[in-house]
Structure formats: structure tokens, C-alpha cells
Amino acid sequence: MRLRRRLVTAFLLLTLLPVALLAAAVAVLLSRGLEQATEARLEGSLDAARLRLTSLATRARERLSQMVADDLPALGSGDDNDLLDEIARRRDLPALELLDGAGIVIASHHWPAGFGLPDHDGLFPGGTPYRIETVAAGYGADERLAVVAEAPGHWRGRKVLLRAGFFVDEEMLGGLSALMGLEAGLYDEIRGRWTAPARSPLGSWSRPVLGPARGEILLGEARLRWAATPLCSGLILVVAAPDGALEHALRGVRRLGLAAAALALLGTLAGALFVSGRLARPIRELAEAARQVAGGDLRVSVPVLTDDELGSLARAFNEMTAELRLSGARLVQAERVAAWREIARRLAHELKKPLFPIQLSIETLRRSLDREPPPAPADFESLFRESSDTILQELRSLRRVIESFGDLARLPRPHLGPMDLAHLAEQVLALYQPGAPKVRVETDFAARPAVTGDAELLARALGNVVANALEAMPEGGTLRVRTLVVPGGAAVEVEDTGPGLSEEQLARLFTPYHTTKPGGTGLGLVIAQGIAVDHGGRIEASSSLGHGATFRLVLPRRSGS
Structure with a gap:
């Protein structure tokens, strides 16, 4: 499993880096593309708004020319204001007024109360078509930006100046903004005021600095990306796009990129699991087979x-x-x-x-x-x-x-059954201890491991080991016997304080007929080793001259399995 995890991790790391780089590159490119698209949209909107205002001025001139050519010669009798209102409705001219040679208002469609008053409309330098017109508003008057055209004419035999045009007001700019999908407004630098739709955030922009012609501004909770161009000296046309739309688009792009990256990673993970499984399965089978070979199969x-x-x-x-x-x-x-x-x-x-x-x-x-x-x-x-x-x-x-x-x-084949190794050691000591009265026996049977084995054969094997230890101490000594749990099994350890064994004697300890005791046959430990091997165990020996010897009968938890 560790190999499979490493392969999957390697696949994911190899995929994650290019996917992350690709996602970052796509996000940057799309961000730049969206910003450029927004800039192009602002520029196009400026051109469209300017063209719209220019078309209004052209239309005002055309309708004024038609009025001078057709309507003035055909004037009937009646009040000047009534006649002018009739012409304004017929020609669809919201702003229309007559002035005499001294600049006194003779009649006004949009401000009837101005009759007899001198013309004091707000002008912009340079002779532009843009003016600030005074208009009737309820019981009072208001000032509104207008695009107008002027032409001389004759009104009932008098030379007059006719002024006609269209108001650039909140309603007109609201329709323009809705058409473009942006905020549009006009800023009067001379008077320091905005002409913009009623709910446009541009109206709250106080003392704007529009010199750079491009920029960003935070108005309340709205962040706007804006562009501006002068229509004439003192009058600036401004269009603005909510930056939130760009941020929303970028967030959408990021979410799309993350989703694509997640899908790529999931695909990579599935592929990595499949490939790593194909690669790791034969290796696992080889490892398991190697363990079986190590176990002797x-x-x-x-x-x-x-x-x-x-x-x-x-x-x-x-x-x-x-x-x-x-x-x-x-x-x-x-x-x-x-x-x-x-x-x-x-x-x-x-x-x-x-x-x-x-x-x-x-x-x-x-x-x-x-x-x-x-x-x-x-x-x-x-x-x-x-x-x-x-x-x-x-x-x-x-x-x-x-x-x-x-x-x-x-030696018969062992008949296996459950048994207590500590109890077996106690029985063997009870049998051999009386024959060595000079030897002091110390036991430690705190660990009582259960094994499966042939109690009679194991008693014979342990008896040979104990007898061998007692014979090594004819003048007395100490015999220590204990049970313990070892990795993979259990053991009985027998330690004596006899003269010990040399390395050469240890090497030949389990050789048939090799003995160091007079009268010995050299087969006791050989028989004990054979019984241990038949149970799937072994006998271990360690010693050095002058320091006694230690024998350990080791058995697996399930002997013979």
C-alpha cells in the first residue's frame, strides 16, 4: 500500500503543478481580457454617447431649418406662446424659444414665464451647442442642460432669433445608460454639478478629477471603472461600469478554473489509482510470495x-x-x-x-x-x-x-493440544529437583503463555535441558527457570551457574554423540532439539567459560502450524 500511495502522490503532484500553473495563466489571461474588454466597452460607450448627443444637435438644426422654412411663413393669428407651443409639439422640440434683436424673450415653450426677460441662459465657452436652459418646474424654475441650435428668422414681420433643441436630462441619460448597460453622466465643471440618472452613483461623486480620462472610484458601496471625454470646454461626458461586474466575472472564471482543476485532479486520481493498482498488485503478489518463501514454502x-x-x-x-x-x-x-x-x-x-x-x-x-x-x-x-x-x-x-x-x-510424531508452558516447567522441575539437593532453584512464572504442543514430548525435551543444567553443577549452584513471551511465540529459559561452554563446544552442542560429561551419550540435547523442531520451534544456547550456560526452548504460539 505504501508503494501505491507514493505512486498516487507522485501522479497528483505531477498533475497539480501544471494544472495550477495553467489555471493561474488562464485566470491572468482572462482577467486581462476582461479588463481590456471593459476598457473597450467604456471607449465604445463614450463614442456612442457622444454620437447620440451629436445626433441630437444635428436633429435640432434640421428641425429648426424646417420650422424656419415651413412654419414661420404660415403663421396665423393668435398668441405668440400658443403659436410657439403648437410648432414645438408638431416638430417634437422640447426646447423652443424666440428672442428679439436685443436678446429679450418674446416667447418660450419650455419657460413661458420668461416672456419679456433678457436671455440669461448658462453658456459654455467656444460656441458649442450645449447650454443651460431655464425651464418651468411647478410654480418655479429650474436649470437643465440642453443641446440646441439657433437660426435667424421673421416672426410676424419682425426679425427674431429662434433657438430649438433637446434636453439632456435624467430621463434622457437614464435611457442612454439602460441602452449601453453602463452609467452615463455629464459633469459641468463651471458650475460643479452632475447631470445623471436619478439613482446613478455618479451623482454622489463630489469634485471629481477627470483629467486622466480613465480610472476607478469607490462611490458608497459601488466601485466603478470610468472613462471620460470633454464635449466642450467645461462639460465632461463620463461613462462608468460597475467594477463588481468584472469581479463577478473573474470570480466566475476562478470558480470555473477551480472546477476544471478539481475535475482534472479527480481524473488524475482515478487514473493514478488504476495505474498504481496495476503496478502495485504484481509487486504486492511478489512481496507476499517472497514472505512465503522466507517462511519455507x-x-x-x-x-x-x-x-x-x-x-x-x-x-x-x-x-x-x-x-x-x-x-x-x-x-x-x-x-x-x-x-x-x-x-x-x-x-x-x-x-x-x-x-x-x-x-x-x-x-x-x-x-x-x-x-x-x-x-x-x-x-x-x-x-x-x-x-x-x-x-x-x-x-x-x-x-x-x-x-x-x-x-x-x-521419536513419535507430536499430538498437539493446548497447554500451559509454565505448568509444564513446574512439572519438570518437580521431577528433577529432588535429584540435585545441592542446587538452589529460582523460578519466575509470571508469564504463563499458552501454546499448542505434545505435553509428554515437550516434558521430555525440557527434562533433558534441565538434567543437562543440573549435571553441569555437581558441587551445587543456582538454577534459574522462567517463562517469557518472545516475538512470535513463547519460551522457557533455563540458566545454570556451571563452568560454562567454549565457542567450540557451543558449535558442536547439538551434534549426536558429542558430550563433555563422563558417561554421557551426547544424545540428550539432540533429542530435545528434534522435539522442538517437530513442534515448529528451536532450542537456543548461549554461554561463555566460567559464567554458566543459558538454554531457551522457543515454541510458536501455534506450534507446528
Whole structure:
């Protein structure tokens, strides 16, 4: 699983960096594109608004020309204001007035109360079509920006100046703003006031500095990106786009980028899990097979599913296990032959040892009988008794060797069952302790591990170990026996304070017929080791000269499994 996690992490890291860079690049490019689009939109809106105002001035001139050519010559009788109102309605001219040569208002459609008053409308320098007109507002008057045209004419025989046009007021700018989707307004620098739609944030912009012609401004809670252009000296046309729209678009782009990145990462994760699974599964199978081989199972093999490097590795592993099986079989056969040769050599050696004294005793008796003159009966009887005692003693030794060899060859198969290892040690000590009264026994059975095994065979194996330790202390000492839990199993540890063993003696400790004690057969520990191996365990030994020896019977938790 660690390999799979590493592969998935590597895939994700390799994907995350380019995806993050791509998302950042897309966000930057889109941000720049949206900003450029906003700037282009502002510029286009400025042009459209300027064109709209120019078209109003052109329309005012055209309608004024038509009025001078068609309406003035056909004037009937009546009040001047009534006649002027009729013409204004027919020509759709919201602003229309007559002035005499002295600049006195003769009649006014948009401000009837101005009759007889001098013209005092607000002007902008430079002779532009833009004026501040006084208009009727309820019972009073108001000033409104207008786009007008002027033309001389004759009104009932008098020379007059006709002024006609359209108001650039909140309503007109509101329609223009709605059409463009932006905020539009006009700022009068001379009078310091705005002409803008009623709810436009531009109206709250106090003392604007419009020199740079582009910029951003925070008005209340609205952040605006604006552009401006002068219509004439003192009159500035301003259009503004809410920056929130751009931010909203950018947030949308970021969300879209994050969603795309998330989808890419999910796709990468799915692909990484699939690929890593394909890669890691054969490796896990190889690892599991290797653990089985380490546990001694050489029959295991792994399937070869591909022709790539993993397939080659699987084939090599199968070839290795096949070679190990063959080598193991050869080794087992060779070890068996070597073991039987060693046993035969040891057995021949042990059988030869008593044969020589027997042969020597018999030859001594033969020489005594063949001697001339024959020995005295009393002397021969003494010699016979001495020789027969030697023969009987060596025959008993020979019988003991044969019985020990029979015990080694007749070890039964263990009958496994649950057992308490500490209880087994207590039983063995109760059997062997009375035979060594000089030895002090110390026990520690705090750990009482449960194992499965053959209680009779394990008692025999532990008895051989305890007997070996007691025999190493003929003059007395201390025997320490304890049970403990070891990795993967349990153990009984037997420690003595005897003379200890050299490294050479330790190396040959479990060799059949090797003994360091007079009268020993050299098979006790060999039998104990065989019983432990039959239970899936082992006997460990450690010692140094002069410091005693420690033997440990180690058994798995489920012996023989």
C-alpha cells in the first residue's frame, strides 16, 4: 500500500503543478481580457454617447431649418406662446424659444414665464451647442442642460432669433445608460454639478478629477471603472461600469478554473489509482510470495500477466523458486546422507570403545590358560573375576549406547493440544529437583503463555535441558527457570551457574554423540532439539567459560502450524 500511495502522490503532484500553473495563466489571461474588454466597452460607450448627443444637435438644426422654412411663413393669428407651443409639439422640440434683436424673450415653450426677460441662459465657452436652459418646474424654475441650435428668422414681420433643441436630462441619460448597460453622466465643471440618472452613483461623486480620462472610484458601496471625454470646454461626458461586474466575472472564471482543476485532479486520481493498482498488485503478489518463501514454502509462484519489466520480474521469481526447490531437495538429500554418515561414524566409534576392553580381557584370559605351567586356581579365579567385571561393565555401556540410539530413531510424531508452558516447567522441575539437593532453584512464572504442543514430548525435551543444567553443577549452584513471551511465540529459559561452554563446544552442542560429561551419550540435547523442531520451534544456547550456560526452548504460539 505504501508503494501505491507514493505512486498516487507522485501522479497528483505531477498533475497539480501544471494544472495550477495553467489555471493561474488562464485566470491572468482572462482577467486581462476582461479588463481590456471593459476598457473597450467604456471607449465604445463614450463614442456612442457622444454620437447620440451629436445626433441630437444635428436633429435640432434640421428641425429648426424646417420650422424656419415651413412654419414661420404660415403663421396665423393668435398668441405668440400658443403659436410657439403648437410648432414645438408638431416638430417634437422640447426646447423652443424666440428672442428679439436685443436678446429679450418674446416667447418660450419650455419657460413661458420668461416672456419679456433678457436671455440669461448658462453658456459654455467656444460656441458649442450645449447650454443651460431655464425651464418651468411647478410654480418655479429650474436649470437643465440642453443641446440646441439657433437660426435667424421673421416672426410676424419682425426679425427674431429662434433657438430649438433637446434636453439632456435624467430621463434622457437614464435611457442612454439602460441602452449601453453602463452609467452615463455629464459633469459641468463651471458650475460643479452632475447631470445623471436619478439613482446613478455618479451623482454622489463630489469634485471629481477627470483629467486622466480613465480610472476607478469607490462611490458608497459601488466601485466603478470610468472613462471620460470633454464635449466642450467645461462639460465632461463620463461613462462608468460597475467594477463588481468584472469581479463577478473573474470570480466566475476562478470558480470555473477551480472546477476544471478539481475535475482534472479527480481524473488524475482515478487514473493514478488504476495505474498504481496495476503496478502495485504484481509487486504486492511478489512481496507476499517472497514472505512465503522466507517462511519455507518454496512451492509458491506468481502469475506472469504482462511482457514488460514486471512480467520479467515475475518470471525470474518463479525460476528462482523452482531452482530453490531443486537445490533444497538436493541439499536435503545431501544432508540426510551426511547425517547418516555422521551417525554411522559416531555409532561405530561408540561401539568400538567398549569392544577394545572386552577383547583385551578375553585375550588376557586366553593367555593365562595357555601358559605353562598353568596358573594356580586362586590366581586364575581372581583374574577371571576382574576380566568378567570389565566385560560386563563395557557391555552395559554398549547397551546404553544402543538404547539411546533407539530413542533418537523412535521419536513419535507430536499430538498437539493446548497447554500451559509454565505448568509444564513446574512439572519438570518437580521431577528433577529432588535429584540435585545441592542446587538452589529460582523460578519466575509470571508469564504463563499458552501454546499448542505434545505435553509428554515437550516434558521430555525440557527434562533433558534441565538434567543437562543440573549435571553441569555437581558441587551445587543456582538454577534459574522462567517463562517469557518472545516475538512470535513463547519460551522457557533455563540458566545454570556451571563452568560454562567454549565457542567450540557451543558449535558442536547439538551434534549426536558429542558430550563433555563422563558417561554421557551426547544424545540428550539432540533429542530435545528434534522435539522442538517437530513442534515448529528451536532450542537456543548461549554461554561463555566460567559464567554458566543459558538454554531457551522457543515454541510458536501455534506450534507446528
